Amino acid sequence: MIQYEGSIWRPPSEARSLILQASIGCSHNSCIFCVSYKQKRYRIRGAEGIQGDLEGLSEQYKSTVRRVFLADGNALAIPTNEIVKILQLLHDELPNLERVGIYGYAKDVRDKTSKDLQVIKNAGLGIIYLGLETGDDELLRWAGKGIDSNENISACLKIRDAGIALSLTIILGLGGLEKSENHAKRTAEVLNRIDPEYIGALTLMTPPGTRIFDMVSTGEFVPMKPIEILIELKMLVENLSLTNCMFRTNHASNYLALGGNLPEDKMKILASLNKAIESGDESILRPSYARGL
Ligand code: SF4
Structure with missing residues (x-):
């Protein structure tokens, strides 16, 4: 059983994706127009939390998953080695996975090196959504x-x-x-x-x-x-x-x-x-x- 915490937001094009919370909330949480994560304090859930979610899914369901979207607000703020662990886990557990997406915020991208992003891409991240x-x-x-x-x-x-x-x-x-x-x-x-x-x-x-x-x-x-x-x-x-x-x-x-x-x-x-x-x-x-x- 997937453990969702609070309201879940995703881009329109991820409507059919399996949504998993790699982090909770948004590390910035200060934009004057954004209500999405007001009730949540930012924290990393990481590979361990996602593993728990995947354990509750049947093998038959897992084989139907083509796309995963990693929530919450800017899960790209998670340290690179943890994102890589999450991506490896997803690709190991979901045999027909084609694409993984994630929300990013420019400051978190700034804090990653070009090499970090390359490593994340090679581990299987397909798309970043940035506001x-x-x-x-x-x-x-x-x-x-x-x-x-x-x-x-x-x-x-x-x-x-x-x-x-x-x-x-x-x-x-x-x-x-x-x-x-x-x-x-x-x-x-x-x-x-x-x-x-x-x-x-x-x-x-x-x-x-x-x-x-x-x-x-x-x-x-x-x-x-x-x-x-x-x-x-x-x-x-x-x-x-x-x-x-x-x-x-x-x-x-x-x-x-x-x-x-x-x-x-x-x-x-x-x-x-x-x-x-x-x-x-x-x-x-x-x-x-x-x-x-
Ligand atoms: S960075 Fe994005 S998720 Fe965070 S408060 Fe601003 S609009 Fe909301």
């Missing part, structure tokens, strides 16, 4: 992200150099209307420098328990309207210049689910955005009550 959020340094500071764009870029390039697939998330609406243009343009610049395999755009949510919820309650921060978010997304896509990237807005927080490969599908994505923006019809968008984290 870039924005390319605007002022916004990163304001959001309590604890890193700047240069640190995000060098962490991401280190991952790419190690040959590990990289999936980045950015947050539409993070700066409100006033900072929207800067946010879109700076974020596109940073994404262009990194040129990742995957980008997922989320839309800012302001759930209770976050600092941003308090700011909305007092009027200090005004969330953007759905059409304003689409205009920001359009500005972002217009400024993207990537070589081979799967771009998606399929997260449940978004008003409009779009997707395609960039650069080939850029015009198609922009055409869909233009259509939605020009219609001004919010009824074709996902209603606010149906958006979720």
Whole structure:
């Protein structure tokens, strides 16, 4: 029986993966928009905890597992030798395992050497999901992200150099209307420098328990309207210049689910955005009550 502790979060593309908690919580846990791990104190669960989870699974079930996602928040903060132990265990125990994914945070990548990442890749890590959020340094500071764009870029390039697939998330609406243009343009610049395999755009949510919820309650921060978010997304896509990237807005927080490969599908994505923006019809968008984290 798998021992899950608290709420479990995973990227949309890991919906069919076996989720295992390599760590509990997030070692940073200070972003003003993030509610995911507020109730948890960061600690490493490691190979021992995962071994306990695997012991409870039948051999028949184990043979069906193709993908594993290692939670929680930034399990990549775990020391390299422990991550390697976890990966070896997974590949030993799950005969048909094809890919292991993990959440990472730029500071934790910074604390690993290129050799560490290479060793982790060779032990069988397939993809790292990293929350870039924005390319605007002022916004990163304001959001309590604890890193700047240069640190995000060098962490991401280190991952790419190690040959590990990289999936980045950015947050539409993070700066409100006033900072929207800067946010879109700076974020596109940073994404262009990194040129990742995957980008997922989320839309800012302001759930209770976050600092941003308090700011909305007092009027200090005004969330953007759905059409304003689409205009920001359009500005972002217009400024993207990537070589081979799967771009998606399929997260449940978004008003409009779009997707395609960039650069080939850029015009198609922009055409869909233009259509939605020009219609001004919010009824074709996902209603606010149906958006979720
Ligand atoms: S957004 Fe990521 S780094 Fe920030 S608190 Fe949440 S899990 Fe941690």
